[in-house]
Amino acid sequence: MKQTEYLIIGAGIVGCTAAYFLTEQNKKVLVTDQSFPCNEASGVNAGGIELLQQPPASLPLHKEAADLWDRLQNEDGIDVGYQRTGGIYAILREEDLHMLDEQEERFRANDMECRRLTTEEIREMIPWVSHDVIAANFSPKSGYANPLKSGVNVLRAARDKGAQFMDHVRIERIEPAGDGGYDAYAGDEVIHAEKVLVCCGIRSPKLLEPLGVHIELQEQHNMITVTEKAPHFLDYTFTTPTLTMKQTAEGSILIGGGREGYGDLETNTKDVSINNLCFNVREAQEMVPSIEKLNILRSWSGFEGFTPERLPYIGEAKKYPGVYYAVTGFCGYAIGPAVGMHACRMMTGQGEPGGLRARETAE
16 A cells, blocks of 8 residues: 555646645645647647636636646746737627727736737737737737646756656545545555545546546547747737737747547547538638648547636535545636645635635435
């Protein structure tokens, strides 16, 4: 039997950052994952830290997360590939102009800068942008990080501070231990911990439901396309109601959006939808026609879970004190470090969770 003070189930961006923040307090931490670190939602997204599209209730957490991304990269010296480029949210139809007004209102409420751009300013910032864009907002706090390196490098920094990691460990159930704490079972492996954090994304409900904790997650299958490298020409993250686009520091263009691929969580299979992929790429070409000459290197899809409120759930199981959960509900990669920080604070008795509490079954 392995023993630890804190067991973190799930090595996505939430689990990796929670482990890092706990080890900063010299806590004994063990992280497990059924495969590799950030092998699912935290590793297959486009990396956007885009604030303009976030729901009003979660914007404070996204603001905190953006600052934590900056801290990890520029203060703690962890290469998460973070770039604070600023972000543009563009509108193509007059009936969508209200979105920009609503963005400005919620940014003011959170003491954040949001500036309305004229069409001239838009074309000055992105000279090749389509004339279909009629208005946009600009957020200087938006940016992106690199999903292929961020979680892995944060977990490596946690391991340098003493955290342990076990890959290919599928936790099947969590039960109270006779002498206090909890035992987590993975086949013949048993891990004993004083406190347990469940943060395995779309797979969290399977562990939490038997403990009386209900989190409703809608299964999503996001798709990303990456192009070959090009001379740098896109200085900002670019978002519309149905598209996200950014140019990495290495020069590739990442194209994502709201259109889904295919997936089956039970069989752990996923694939792109060619039709939806073509819609995404075509819209990107229409928005910035100059990318049409670039070759597509690859496309992929990945699992993600959305809560009905598009807000993260962070809390402690009422029936099982010492079992905690931290499950993102929308743009989970972007908000991940803040959710990891709040989980750390909650587990160490330093603060209340910053998201919603899950619905729990009656006694």
